[in-house]
Amino acid sequence: MSLTASVWMLFFVGLWGRTKPLDNGLARTPTMGWLHWERFMCNTNCDADPDNCISERLYMMMADVMAAEGWREAGYQYVCIDDCWMSKSRDAGGRLQADPRRFPGGIKKLADYVHSKGLKLGIYADVGTSTCAGYPGSLAHYDTDAQTFAEWEVDLLKFDGCSMDTTLLEEGYVNMSKALNRTGRPILYSCEWPLYEWPSQKPNYNTIAETCNQWRNFADAYDSWSSVKSILDWTATHQDIIVPSAGPGGWNDPDMLVIGNFGLSRDQQESQMALWAIMAAPLLMSNDLRSICRHSKELLQNRHIIAISQDELGKQGYRTAKVDHFEVWERPLSQGWLAIAVLNALEIGGPRRFSLKAAPGWKTCTPLCNITQILPQYEEVGVQIGHQVSVNPSGTALLVIMPISMKKHDQRFLKMQWSEKQTLL
Ligand code: GLA
Numbered sequence: 001m002s003l004t005a006s007v008w009m010l011f012f013v014g015l016w017g018r019t020k021p022l023d024n025g026l027a028r029t030p031t032m033g034w035l036h037w038e039r040f041m042c043n044t045n046c047d048a049d050p051d052n053c054i055s056e057r058l059y060m061m062m063a064d065v066m067a068a069e070g071w072r073e074a075g076y077q078y079v080c081i082d083d084c085w086m087s088k089s090r091d092a093g094g095r096l097q098a099d100p101r102r103f104p105g106g107i108k109k110l111a112d113y114v115h116s117k118g119l120k121l122g123i124y125a126d127v128g129t130s131t132c133a134g135y136p137g138s139l140a141h142y143d144t145d146a147q148t149f150a151e152w153e154v155d156l157l158k159f160d161g162c163s164m165d166t167t168l169l170e171e172g173y174v175n176m177s178k179a180l181n182r183t184g185r186p187i188l189y190s191c192e193w194p195l196y197e198w199p200s201q202k203p204n205y206n207t208i209a210e211t212c213n214q215w216r217n218f219a220d221a222y223d224s225w226s227s228v229k230s231i232l233d234w235t236a237t238h239q240d241i242i243v244p245s246a247g248p249g250g251w252n253d254p255d256m257l258v259i260g261n262f263g264l265s266r267d268q269q270e271s272q273m274a275l276w277a278i279m280a281a282p283l284l285m286s287n288d289l290r291s292i293c294r295h296s297k298e299l300l301q302n303r304h305i306i307a308i309s310q311d312e313l314g315k316q317g318y319r320t321a322k323v324d325h326f327e328v329w330e331r332p333l334s335q336g337w338l339a340i341a342v343l344n345a346l347e348i349g350g351p352r353r354f355s356l357k358a359a360p361g362w363k364t365c366t367p368l369c370n371i372t373q374i375l376p377q378y379e380e381v382g383v384q385i386g387h388q389v390s391v392n393p394s395g396t397a398l399l400v401i402m403p404i405s406m407k408k409h410d411q412r413f414l415k416m417q418w419s420e421k422q423t424l425l
Contacts, residue, residue, distance in 0.1 A: 019206040021249035024181065026188045027213035028248045029310040031156070031282040033078025033122065034062055034071075038221055038256045038286035042084040042133045046102055052288075054084045055102035056110045059121070065289040067117040074301040075310065078156050078188070079114050080122030080284065086135040095148050096125070096136060107152040115153070122156030122188070123149055127172040128164030137163055139172065142179040150183035157187055161196035169193050170207065177211045190253065190282075192216040205245035214253040214282050217242060221255035221286075223263035225394055228272050231255065232343075235279060236319035236327075246280055246316035253282050260287035260296035267395030270375050273299050274341045274398040277309040278317035278331045304374045305398065308339045317341075320360045326352075326391070328359045333400065340399045344391035351390045354397070370402040 036054065046053040051061075063079050066072050085107075091097045098107050107123065114121040125145055126137040138145045138159075149157055159176055161169060173193045180187045191212035194203035198217070208215050218234040221227055231254045235242070242252050257276060259269040276283060285300060292300075299305075308331065317331025317339065325346035331339040342354050356365075371381040373389070375398035381387055383404065389397035 018244055018247050019209060021209050021247060022177070022189065022211060022213055023249060024186055024189070024213070026186055026249070027251060029312070029314065030251050030280050031078060031188060031190070031214060031284065032075045032306075032310075033080055033120070033156075033282075033284055034066065034076060034289065035078075035080040035082055035122065035158070035256055035284040035286050036062075037082035038223060038258055039261060039288055040082075040286075044084055044099070044102065053102065054081075056098075056105055059110055060113055062289055063114045063117045063119050066119055069289070069297075070301055071289065072118055074303065075306055076283070076285070076300075078120045078122045078284070080124075080156060080158065082124045082158065083131050083133040083160070084135065085124065086131070088135065090136055090141075094141065094144060096138075096141075096145055107154065111153045111155075120155035121153075122158060122190075123152075123154045124158045124160065125149075126160040126162055126164075127169065127176065127193075128162055130163045132160055132162040138176065139164065142172075142176045143182070146176065146179035146183050146187075149180075149187060150185040153185070155187060156190060158190040159192065161192040164196065166197060166200045169197050170204075174207070174211050188213045190214045190216075195219075202241070205242060209245040209250040212250060214251045216253045216255060218254065221258055223258045223261045225264055225268045228258070228264065228268065229345075232275055232319075232327075236329075239318045243316045243318050246314075248314040251280055251282055252316060254279060256284050256286040257300070258286060259300055260285065260289075260292040265394065266295060267376075267392045269296060269299055270398075271343055271394060271396040273302070273305055274375055274396040275329060275343065277305045277398075278329045278339060278341050280309065280311075280314065280316040280331065283309055302374070304372075304378065304400075308333065308374075308398075308400065311339075321358075323354075323358055326354050330360075335402075337400050337402050340401060342389055342391055342397045342399075344393055344395055347393050349393060351392050351395075353388050353390050355386060355388050356399075357386045365401060365403050368404045370404060372400050374398040374400065 043053045046055050059079050087097045087099050111121045128137045129139050130137040189212050195216045197203045246252050311333045313334040315332050319329050321328040327343040329341040368383050370383050371387050373379040391397045
């Protein structure tokens, strides 16, 4: 489909609304929190590496930092366990159990601890016969497992799709959704169903959005720019299919933020943060909050970017242009604002200038726009006809703009800055 056709399609879908999303009252804006996988993986060796192994200590320490260092206030709410928390076998009653050496208190106690910090606890299981790392799967145990998680007072379930006949994915994911619903406890349901379905067939995003609060479409995020770039590319090339299904209650999940680790430069970290906000993606950090550097922390806690991510209109953005090795991405925001990200995709040379007049969204700036630049640094540019941004290789300029049509009722926006809009939220 051509770019113009895509934009029209998104416009019409926007007009006529999406299919009914999962209505469990959760994920009205993209989920924010921390998830252990990318940074800590399946490290179960607590004798050799007690501070970094998958154990209750790790989540307790992360919860402590999240409560003490502004993460919770910034909106990061969920502390999420990924694979490798379980015992290799179920208990005598057929229930999943945490590894007793690494989780001596059990999950219920851990949930109590996390809740006492004003945070929520996420857990991980698998729709098939075993998890991706070989721990017990939930197939044929959906009701028992949902009930167990509810009794433990868990708040989110990441449900993986390993070891499952792909023709049974839909049945499995739908049945677990119903089982969670039957518990009566609101448990945010994070699926990987489309990721596992794509190799055999085009997923039905209507059913997925009716079943899950968020869903992974593409490969796992790694700690590298090539990984982040491949996720962005996949998302842009499939945007006609996936963007319309996103909105309050259900979101496309391009996987974890790897900001604060080892693989991304400062500019690349800014790109990931900006584009994850434009994509209305869950902001699930996988990093070590105990030792994160100041710049990564400030970026992850940047309230202007988080305001874009959490915008109440709940529309996912999309790539609108590729011009001269720049990518332009846009996300419509509430009250007529628009977020624009300009990614310099040329990985050679120095900073390059981009005139926003070349961006398709800029046509809405007729005759003027009120511009606030958020990245690379915050600047209230003000009312302008045009604006040039300078973008480092693999970096991103992020702006919010308010078109001003000069009609009388628009006059009040002439002076309203992005920072004031946020105080109205
Ligand atoms: C899959 C998922 C990852 C992670 C691992 C755990 O690869 O996509 O996000 O949960 O399994 O084994």
